[in-house]
Amino acid sequence: MNLKGHSEKEVLSRLKNAMQKDTSYDKVMSAMCTQPHPIAVKAHMQFIASNMGDFGLFQGTKELEDKVIKMMGYMLGDGNACGYITTGGTESNIQALRTARNMSKKKRPNMIVPFSAHFSFDKIADLLGIEIRKASLDTEFKVDMDSVSDLIDSNTIALVGIAGSTEFGQIDPIDRLAKLALSNNLFLHVDAAFGGYVIPFLDKKYDFDFSVKGVTSITADPHKMGMSTIPAGGLLFREEACLLPLEIDTPYLTIRKQHSLVGTRSGAAVAAAYAVMTHLGTEGYKEIVKRCMKMTGRLVEGACDLGIDPLIEPAMNIVALDVPDLDDVRKKLRSRGWVTSLTRNPKAMRLIIMPHLTEDTIDSFISDLGECIHDNGGAGGSGCPILHCGEEAYPALK
Ligand SMILES: *Cc1c(COP(=O)(O)O)cnc(C)c1O
Numbered sequence: 001m002n003l004k005g006h007s008e009k010e011v012l013s014r015l016k017n018a019m020q021k022d023t024s025y026d027k028v029m030s031a032m033c034t035q036p037h038p039i040a041v042k043a044h045m046q047f048i049a050s051n052m053g054d055f056g057l058f059q060g061t062k063e064l065e066d067k068v069i070k071m072m073g074y075m076l077g078d079g080n081a082c083g084y085i086t087t088g089g090t091e092s093n094i095q096a097l098r099t100a101r102n103m104s105k106k107k108r109p110n111m112i113v114p115f116s117a118h119f120s121f122d123k124i125a126d127l128l129g130i131e132i133r134k135a136s137l138d139t140e141f142k143v144d145m146d147s148v149s150d151l152i153d154s155n156t157i158a159l160v161g162i163a164g165s166t167e168f169g170q171i172d173p174i175d176r177l178a179k180l181a182l183s184n185n186l187f188l189h190v191d192a193a194f195g196g197y198v199i200p201f202l203d204k205k206y207d208f209d210f211s212v213k214g215v216t217s218i219t220a221d222p223h224k225m226g227m228s229t230i231p232a233g234g235l236l237f238r239e240e241a242c243l244l245p246l247e248i249d250t251p252y253l254t255i256r257k258q259h260s261l262v263g264t265r266s267g268a269a270v271a272a273a274y275a276v277m278t279h280l281g282t283e284g285y286k287e288i289v290k291r292c293m294k295m296t297g298r299l300v301e302g303a304c305d306l307g308i309d310p311l312i313e314p315a316m317n318i319v320a321l322d323v324p325d326l327d328d329v330r331k332k333l334r335s336r337g338w339v340t341s342l343t344r345n346p347k348a349m350r351l352i353i354m355p356h357l358t359e360d361t362i363d364s365f366i367s368d369l370g371e372c373i374h375d376n377g378g379a380g381g382s383g384c385p386i387l388h389c390g391e392e393a394y395p396a397l398k
Pocket residue numbers: 032087088089090091093118120162164165166191192193194221233
Protein backbone atom coordinates (compact mmCIF):
# COMPACT_ATOMS: atom_id res chain seq x y z
CA MET A 1 0.00 0.00 0.00
CA ASN A 2 1.13 3.54 -0.66
CA LEU A 3 2.22 5.50 2.44
CA LYS A 4 0.32 8.72 1.69
CA GLY A 5 -3.22 8.50 0.36
CA HIS A 6 -3.93 9.45 -3.24
CA SER A 7 -6.50 12.12 -4.04
CA GLU A 8 -10.04 11.02 -4.86
CA LYS A 9 -9.53 12.26 -8.41
CA GLU A 10 -6.44 10.09 -8.83
CA VAL A 11 -8.13 7.00 -7.39
CA LEU A 12 -11.24 7.45 -9.54
CA SER A 13 -9.12 7.84 -12.63
CA ARG A 14 -7.30 4.59 -11.82
CA LEU A 15 -10.63 2.87 -11.38
CA LYS A 16 -11.79 4.18 -14.73
CA ASN A 17 -8.69 2.77 -16.38
CA ALA A 18 -9.24 -0.59 -14.77
CA MET A 19 -12.85 -0.66 -15.86
CA GLN A 20 -11.85 -0.03 -19.45
CA LYS A 21 -10.01 -3.36 -19.37
CA ASP A 22 -13.19 -5.13 -18.27
CA THR A 23 -15.37 -6.50 -21.04
CA SER A 24 -18.60 -4.57 -21.40
CA TYR A 25 -21.62 -6.86 -21.65
CA ASP A 26 -22.62 -5.66 -25.16
CA LYS A 27 -21.11 -8.58 -27.08
CA VAL A 28 -20.87 -11.11 -24.26
CA MET A 29 -22.84 -14.23 -25.17
CA SER A 30 -21.28 -16.49 -22.55
CA ALA A 31 -22.47 -14.90 -19.30
CA MET A 32 -25.21 -16.01 -16.93
CA CYS A 33 -25.09 -12.64 -15.20
CA THR A 34 -26.19 -9.40 -16.80
CA GLN A 35 -26.41 -5.66 -16.28
CA PRO A 36 -28.55 -5.40 -13.12
CA HIS A 37 -31.84 -3.51 -13.26
CA PRO A 38 -31.30 0.21 -12.35
CA ILE A 39 -33.62 -0.05 -9.34
CA ALA A 40 -31.51 -2.92 -7.99
CA VAL A 41 -28.42 -0.74 -8.28
CA LYS A 42 -30.14 2.11 -6.42
CA ALA A 43 -31.28 -0.18 -3.62
CA HIS A 44 -27.81 -1.75 -3.43
CA MET A 45 -26.17 1.66 -2.96
CA GLN A 46 -28.73 2.65 -0.31
CA PHE A 47 -28.07 -0.47 1.79
CA ILE A 48 -24.34 -0.68 1.16
CA ALA A 49 -23.47 -0.77 4.90
CA SER A 50 -26.09 -3.32 5.91
CA ASN A 51 -24.70 -6.61 7.26
CA MET A 52 -27.04 -9.58 7.33
CA GLY A 53 -24.44 -11.53 9.27
CA ASP A 54 -25.69 -9.65 12.34
CA PHE A 55 -29.26 -8.91 11.30
CA GLY A 56 -30.34 -7.94 14.80
CA LEU A 57 -28.75 -4.60 13.94
CA PHE A 58 -30.46 -4.44 10.55
CA GLN A 59 -34.03 -5.45 11.25
CA GLY A 60 -35.37 -3.45 8.32
CA THR A 61 -33.15 -5.34 5.91
CA LYS A 62 -34.10 -8.60 7.62
CA GLU A 63 -37.76 -7.82 6.94
CA LEU A 64 -36.87 -7.26 3.29
CA GLU A 65 -35.12 -10.64 3.21
CA ASP A 66 -38.20 -12.37 4.67
CA LYS A 67 -40.29 -10.71 1.97
CA VAL A 68 -37.90 -11.77 -0.80
CA ILE A 69 -37.97 -15.37 0.43
CA LYS A 70 -41.78 -15.21 0.54
CA MET A 71 -41.92 -13.90 -3.05
CA MET A 72 -39.45 -16.54 -4.22
CA GLY A 73 -41.51 -19.20 -2.45
CA TYR A 74 -44.64 -18.16 -4.36
CA MET A 75 -42.62 -18.02 -7.58
CA LEU A 76 -41.41 -21.58 -6.92
CA GLY A 77 -44.65 -23.24 -5.93
CA ASP A 78 -44.84 -22.81 -2.13
CA GLY A 79 -45.47 -19.49 -0.39
CA ASN A 80 -44.57 -21.10 2.93
CA ALA A 81 -41.06 -22.10 1.88
CA CYS A 82 -38.26 -20.82 4.10
CA GLY A 83 -34.63 -20.00 3.47
CA TYR A 84 -32.23 -17.12 3.04
CA ILE A 85 -30.34 -15.02 0.53
CA THR A 86 -26.94 -16.57 -0.13
CA THR A 87 -23.90 -15.35 -2.04
CA GLY A 88 -24.97 -17.36 -5.10
CA GLY A 89 -25.75 -20.77 -6.52
CA THR A 90 -22.60 -22.33 -5.11
CA GLU A 91 -23.39 -21.42 -1.49
CA SER A 92 -27.02 -22.47 -1.93
CA ASN A 93 -26.01 -25.87 -3.30
CA ILE A 94 -23.41 -26.39 -0.55
CA GLN A 95 -25.92 -25.56 2.16
CA ALA A 96 -28.67 -27.74 0.70
CA LEU A 97 -26.37 -30.76 0.59
CA ARG A 98 -24.98 -29.92 4.03
CA THR A 99 -28.52 -30.12 5.38
CA ALA A 100 -29.10 -33.41 3.56
CA ARG A 101 -25.88 -34.88 4.95
CA ASN A 102 -26.49 -33.72 8.52
CA MET A 103 -30.08 -34.95 8.51
CA SER A 104 -29.16 -38.38 7.18
CA LYS A 105 -26.38 -39.15 9.68
CA LYS A 106 -24.92 -41.73 7.25
CA LYS A 107 -21.22 -42.46 7.70
CA ARG A 108 -20.19 -42.75 4.05
CA PRO A 109 -22.76 -40.62 2.26
CA ASN A 110 -23.10 -40.33 -1.49
CA MET A 111 -25.17 -38.03 -3.70
CA ILE A 112 -26.38 -38.63 -7.23
CA VAL A 113 -26.15 -35.70 -9.63
CA PRO A 114 -26.63 -35.61 -13.40
CA PHE A 115 -23.49 -35.39 -15.57
CA SER A 116 -24.81 -31.95 -16.52
CA ALA A 117 -24.50 -30.69 -12.92
CA HIS A 118 -22.62 -27.46 -12.25
CA PHE A 119 -19.03 -27.79 -10.99
CA SER A 120 -20.15 -26.53 -7.58
CA PHE A 121 -21.13 -30.15 -6.84
CA ASP A 122 -17.50 -31.24 -7.23
CA LYS A 123 -16.61 -28.61 -4.61
CA ILE A 124 -19.38 -29.97 -2.40
CA ALA A 125 -18.04 -33.52 -2.67
CA ASP A 126 -14.64 -32.27 -1.55
CA LEU A 127 -15.85 -29.92 1.19
CA LEU A 128 -18.54 -32.09 2.72
CA GLY A 129 -16.99 -35.50 2.19
CA ILE A 130 -19.92 -36.71 0.15
CA GLU A 131 -19.09 -39.13 -2.64
CA ILE A 132 -20.36 -37.73 -5.95
CA ARG A 133 -21.98 -40.14 -8.38
CA LYS A 134 -22.76 -38.82 -11.84
CA ALA A 135 -25.76 -40.18 -13.66
CA SER A 136 -25.67 -40.29 -17.44
CA LEU A 137 -27.85 -38.16 -19.69
CA ASP A 138 -30.34 -39.11 -22.36
CA THR A 139 -30.06 -37.91 -25.96
CA GLU A 140 -31.66 -34.58 -25.01
CA PHE A 141 -29.18 -34.03 -22.16
CA LYS A 142 -31.75 -34.69 -19.45
CA VAL A 143 -30.74 -37.04 -16.65
CA ASP A 144 -31.36 -40.69 -17.47
CA MET A 145 -33.69 -42.12 -14.84
CA ASP A 146 -32.40 -45.70 -15.12
CA SER A 147 -28.89 -44.46 -14.51
CA VAL A 148 -30.05 -42.59 -11.38
CA SER A 149 -31.88 -45.68 -10.06
CA ASP A 150 -28.83 -47.87 -10.69
CA LEU A 151 -26.58 -45.55 -8.66
CA ILE A 152 -28.77 -45.48 -5.53
CA ASP A 153 -27.58 -47.63 -2.63
CA SER A 154 -27.98 -47.71 1.15
CA ASN A 155 -25.49 -44.83 1.57
CA THR A 156 -27.24 -42.47 -0.81
CA ILE A 157 -28.46 -39.35 0.98
CA ALA A 158 -29.65 -37.12 -1.86
CA LEU A 159 -30.65 -36.85 -5.48
CA VAL A 160 -30.02 -33.65 -7.41
CA GLY A 161 -32.02 -32.48 -10.42
CA ILE A 162 -31.13 -29.51 -12.61
CA ALA A 163 -33.80 -27.10 -13.81
CA GLY A 164 -31.91 -25.10 -16.40
CA SER A 165 -28.54 -26.80 -16.84
CA THR A 166 -25.56 -24.49 -17.10
CA GLU A 167 -24.44 -25.84 -20.47
CA PHE A 168 -27.66 -26.67 -22.30
CA GLY A 169 -30.42 -24.93 -20.34
CA GLN A 170 -32.09 -28.33 -20.14
CA ILE A 171 -34.65 -29.26 -17.49
CA ASP A 172 -34.43 -32.68 -15.82
CA PRO A 173 -37.63 -34.71 -15.25
CA ILE A 174 -38.04 -33.39 -11.69
CA ASP A 175 -41.40 -35.13 -11.17
CA ARG A 176 -39.82 -38.52 -11.90
CA LEU A 177 -36.82 -37.76 -9.69
CA ALA A 178 -39.25 -36.75 -6.95
CA LYS A 179 -41.11 -40.07 -7.15
CA LEU A 180 -37.81 -41.92 -6.94
CA ALA A 181 -36.68 -39.76 -4.02
CA LEU A 182 -39.93 -40.34 -2.13
CA SER A 183 -39.90 -44.09 -2.64
CA ASN A 184 -36.28 -44.28 -1.41
CA ASN A 185 -36.78 -41.73 1.36
CA LEU A 186 -34.16 -39.39 -0.12
CA PHE A 187 -33.59 -35.66 -0.06
CA LEU A 188 -34.21 -34.07 -3.50
CA HIS A 189 -32.42 -30.82 -4.27
CA VAL A 190 -33.35 -28.91 -7.43
CA ASP A 191 -30.63 -26.65 -8.79
CA ALA A 192 -32.50 -23.87 -10.57
CA ALA A 193 -29.74 -21.28 -10.10
CA PHE A 194 -30.32 -20.06 -13.65
CA GLY A 195 -33.75 -21.49 -14.44
CA GLY A 196 -35.45 -20.35 -11.22
CA TYR A 197 -36.12 -16.90 -12.67
CA VAL A 198 -36.86 -18.23 -16.18
CA ILE A 199 -39.03 -21.37 -16.02
CA PRO A 200 -41.90 -19.81 -13.99
CA PHE A 201 -42.25 -17.13 -16.68
CA LEU A 202 -42.16 -19.34 -19.81
CA ASP A 203 -45.32 -20.02 -21.79
CA LYS A 204 -44.60 -23.74 -21.59
CA LYS A 205 -45.21 -25.18 -18.11
CA TYR A 206 -42.81 -27.51 -16.35
CA ASP A 207 -43.17 -29.42 -13.09
CA PHE A 208 -39.90 -28.50 -11.45
CA ASP A 209 -40.58 -26.72 -8.16
CA PHE A 210 -42.24 -27.20 -4.74
CA SER A 211 -45.54 -27.94 -6.47
CA VAL A 212 -43.94 -31.35 -7.09
CA LYS A 213 -44.28 -33.49 -3.97
CA GLY A 214 -40.86 -34.79 -2.98
CA VAL A 215 -38.82 -31.69 -3.84
CA THR A 216 -37.00 -30.76 -0.62
CA SER A 217 -34.96 -27.69 -1.56
CA ILE A 218 -34.38 -25.31 -4.47
CA THR A 219 -31.53 -23.01 -5.52
CA ALA A 220 -32.54 -19.91 -7.55
CA ASP A 221 -30.28 -16.91 -8.12
CA PRO A 222 -31.49 -13.31 -8.16
CA HIS A 223 -28.06 -12.31 -9.57
CA LYS A 224 -28.59 -14.31 -12.77
CA MET A 225 -31.96 -13.93 -14.56
CA GLY A 226 -33.39 -12.19 -11.46
CA MET A 227 -31.75 -8.97 -12.74
CA SER A 228 -30.38 -8.19 -9.28
CA THR A 229 -26.90 -7.21 -8.16
CA ILE A 230 -24.06 -9.60 -7.29
CA PRO A 231 -23.85 -11.38 -4.77
CA ALA A 232 -27.38 -12.72 -4.47
CA GLY A 233 -28.41 -16.35 -4.56
CA GLY A 234 -31.47 -17.91 -2.98
CA LEU A 235 -31.81 -21.14 -1.02
CA LEU A 236 -35.30 -22.37 -0.24
CA PHE A 237 -36.50 -25.34 1.79
CA ARG A 238 -40.03 -26.69 1.92
CA GLU A 239 -39.73 -27.42 5.67
CA GLU A 240 -38.43 -25.10 8.36
CA ALA A 241 -36.80 -28.15 9.99
CA CYS A 242 -34.28 -28.21 7.13
CA LEU A 243 -32.72 -24.99 8.42
CA LEU A 244 -31.96 -26.51 11.84
CA PRO A 245 -28.95 -28.62 10.78
CA LEU A 246 -27.34 -25.41 9.50
CA GLU A 247 -27.74 -23.44 12.72
CA ILE A 248 -24.79 -22.36 14.77
CA ASP A 249 -24.72 -20.41 18.04
CA THR A 250 -23.40 -16.86 17.62
CA PRO A 251 -22.65 -15.72 21.19
CA TYR A 252 -21.20 -12.27 20.45
CA LEU A 253 -23.78 -11.01 17.93
CA THR A 254 -27.16 -9.33 18.41
CA ILE A 255 -28.71 -12.55 17.12
CA ARG A 256 -28.34 -15.88 18.90
CA LYS A 257 -28.16 -18.16 15.89
CA GLN A 258 -27.07 -18.02 12.27
CA HIS A 259 -27.65 -20.48 9.43
CA SER A 260 -25.74 -18.88 6.57
CA LEU A 261 -22.42 -20.32 5.41
CA VAL A 262 -20.68 -16.95 5.30
CA GLY A 263 -20.61 -14.66 8.34
CA THR A 264 -20.74 -11.06 7.21
CA ARG A 265 -23.33 -11.01 4.44
CA SER A 266 -24.51 -8.33 2.02
CA GLY A 267 -27.71 -6.55 3.04
CA ALA A 268 -27.30 -4.52 -0.15
CA ALA A 269 -27.89 -7.64 -2.24
CA VAL A 270 -31.03 -8.37 -0.20
CA ALA A 271 -32.41 -4.84 -0.70
CA ALA A 272 -31.58 -5.02 -4.41
CA ALA A 273 -33.42 -8.33 -4.85
CA TYR A 274 -36.44 -6.91 -2.99
CA ALA A 275 -36.41 -3.76 -5.11
CA VAL A 276 -36.17 -5.42 -8.50
CA MET A 277 -38.68 -8.18 -7.70
CA THR A 278 -41.35 -5.81 -6.41
CA HIS A 279 -40.66 -3.32 -9.20
CA LEU A 280 -40.88 -5.83 -12.04
CA GLY A 281 -43.53 -8.11 -10.61
CA THR A 282 -44.56 -11.30 -12.40
CA GLU A 283 -45.53 -9.31 -15.49
CA GLY A 284 -42.15 -7.60 -15.68
CA TYR A 285 -40.25 -10.89 -15.48
CA LYS A 286 -42.59 -12.40 -18.08
CA GLU A 287 -41.73 -9.55 -20.44
CA ILE A 288 -38.00 -10.04 -19.91
CA VAL A 289 -38.16 -13.80 -20.43
CA LYS A 290 -40.40 -13.36 -23.47
CA ARG A 291 -37.92 -10.94 -25.01
CA CYS A 292 -34.97 -13.29 -24.32
CA MET A 293 -36.86 -16.23 -25.83
CA LYS A 294 -37.73 -14.19 -28.91
CA MET A 295 -34.07 -13.30 -29.38
CA THR A 296 -33.18 -16.97 -28.81
CA GLY A 297 -35.59 -17.97 -31.59
CA ARG A 298 -34.07 -15.36 -33.87
CA LEU A 299 -30.58 -16.69 -33.15
CA VAL A 300 -31.58 -20.30 -33.85
CA GLU A 301 -33.31 -19.34 -37.09
CA GLY A 302 -30.30 -17.32 -38.18
CA ALA A 303 -28.00 -20.23 -37.38
CA CYS A 304 -30.25 -22.61 -39.32
CA ASP A 305 -30.08 -20.32 -42.34
CA LEU A 306 -26.30 -20.76 -42.15
CA GLY A 307 -26.74 -24.54 -42.04
CA ILE A 308 -25.91 -24.80 -38.34
CA ASP A 309 -28.07 -27.03 -36.15
CA PRO A 310 -28.77 -26.51 -32.47
CA LEU A 311 -28.03 -29.67 -30.46
CA ILE A 312 -31.46 -29.54 -28.84
CA GLU A 313 -34.45 -27.29 -29.11
CA PRO A 314 -33.65 -24.70 -26.46
CA ALA A 315 -35.94 -24.94 -23.43
CA MET A 316 -34.75 -21.53 -22.30
CA ASN A 317 -32.39 -18.76 -23.39
CA ILE A 318 -29.35 -21.03 -23.66
CA VAL A 319 -28.36 -22.42 -27.05
CA ALA A 320 -25.75 -25.02 -28.03
CA LEU A 321 -24.81 -24.78 -31.72
CA ASP A 322 -23.03 -27.45 -33.73
CA VAL A 323 -20.53 -25.07 -35.31
CA PRO A 324 -17.88 -26.59 -37.61
CA ASP A 325 -14.18 -25.86 -36.82
CA LEU A 326 -15.41 -24.69 -33.47
CA ASP A 327 -12.16 -23.54 -31.86
CA ASP A 328 -11.06 -21.62 -34.91
CA VAL A 329 -14.45 -19.98 -35.47
CA ARG A 330 -14.61 -18.96 -31.80
CA LYS A 331 -11.17 -17.35 -32.08
CA LYS A 332 -12.24 -15.43 -35.17
CA LEU A 333 -15.42 -14.30 -33.44
CA ARG A 334 -13.37 -13.19 -30.42
CA SER A 335 -11.24 -10.97 -32.64
CA ARG A 336 -14.49 -9.33 -33.73
CA GLY A 337 -15.38 -8.71 -30.09
CA TRP A 338 -17.74 -11.64 -29.48
CA VAL A 339 -17.38 -13.72 -26.34
CA THR A 340 -18.81 -17.24 -26.70
CA SER A 341 -18.32 -20.37 -24.63
CA LEU A 342 -18.36 -24.15 -24.91
CA THR A 343 -20.32 -27.19 -23.91
CA ARG A 344 -18.18 -30.19 -22.88
CA ASN A 345 -19.85 -33.29 -24.26
CA PRO A 346 -20.49 -33.06 -27.10
CA LYS A 347 -18.38 -29.99 -27.69
CA ALA A 348 -20.47 -27.20 -29.18
CA MET A 349 -20.75 -23.42 -29.12
CA ARG A 350 -22.67 -22.36 -26.01
CA LEU A 351 -24.56 -19.08 -26.15
CA ILE A 352 -26.63 -17.46 -23.43
CA ILE A 353 -29.15 -14.90 -24.60
CA MET A 354 -29.27 -12.51 -21.65
CA PRO A 355 -31.29 -9.29 -21.33
CA HIS A 356 -28.22 -7.15 -22.14
CA LEU A 357 -28.39 -8.36 -25.75
CA THR A 358 -30.63 -6.86 -28.44
CA GLU A 359 -32.14 -8.11 -31.71
CA ASP A 360 -29.60 -5.98 -33.60
CA THR A 361 -26.79 -7.63 -31.64
CA ILE A 362 -28.16 -11.07 -32.52
CA ASP A 363 -28.35 -10.12 -36.21
CA SER A 364 -24.82 -8.82 -36.29
CA PHE A 365 -23.58 -11.91 -34.42
CA ILE A 366 -25.22 -14.19 -37.00
CA SER A 367 -23.72 -12.16 -39.81
CA ASP A 368 -20.23 -12.40 -38.24
CA LEU A 369 -20.72 -16.09 -37.53
CA GLY A 370 -21.63 -16.63 -41.19
CA GLU A 371 -18.50 -14.81 -42.35
CA CYS A 372 -16.21 -16.68 -39.95
CA ILE A 373 -17.62 -20.02 -41.07
CA HIS A 374 -17.49 -19.05 -44.72
CA ASP A 375 -13.77 -18.26 -44.28
CA ASN A 376 -13.40 -21.86 -43.21
CA GLY A 377 -15.30 -23.32 -46.14
CA GLY A 378 -18.85 -23.24 -44.75
CA ALA A 379 -20.93 -25.51 -42.53
CA GLY A 380 -20.60 -29.13 -43.53
CA GLY A 381 -23.06 -30.56 -41.04
CA SER A 382 -21.20 -32.99 -38.81
CA GLY A 383 -24.24 -35.18 -38.26
CA CYS A 384 -23.87 -34.81 -34.49
CA PRO A 385 -27.05 -32.95 -33.43
CA ILE A 386 -30.19 -34.85 -32.68
CA LEU A 387 -32.29 -32.04 -34.06
CA HIS A 388 -31.97 -30.71 -37.60
CA CYS A 389 -33.06 -27.33 -38.84
CA GLY A 390 -36.62 -27.22 -40.04
CA GLU A 391 -37.56 -30.56 -38.50
CA GLU A 392 -39.49 -29.40 -35.48
CA ALA A 393 -39.89 -25.71 -36.21
CA TYR A 394 -38.98 -25.06 -32.55
CA PRO A 395 -42.49 -24.66 -31.08
CA ALA A 396 -41.15 -23.41 -27.72
CA LEU A 397 -39.53 -20.44 -29.42
CA LYS A 398 -42.61 -19.27 -31.32
C1 LIG B 1 -24.48 -20.54 -12.15
C2 LIG B 1 -24.89 -21.83 -11.63
C3 LIG B 1 -24.46 -22.25 -10.36
C4 LIG B 1 -23.45 -21.48 -9.54
O1 LIG B 1 -23.91 -20.24 -9.16
P1 LIG B 1 -22.90 -19.12 -8.64
O2 LIG B 1 -23.80 -17.98 -8.35
O3 LIG B 1 -21.93 -18.87 -9.76
O4 LIG B 1 -22.21 -19.65 -7.43
C5 LIG B 1 -24.96 -23.45 -9.88
N1 LIG B 1 -25.82 -24.18 -10.60
C6 LIG B 1 -26.24 -23.82 -11.84
C7 LIG B 1 -27.22 -24.68 -12.57
C8 LIG B 1 -25.78 -22.63 -12.39
O5 LIG B 1 -26.19 -22.29 -13.62
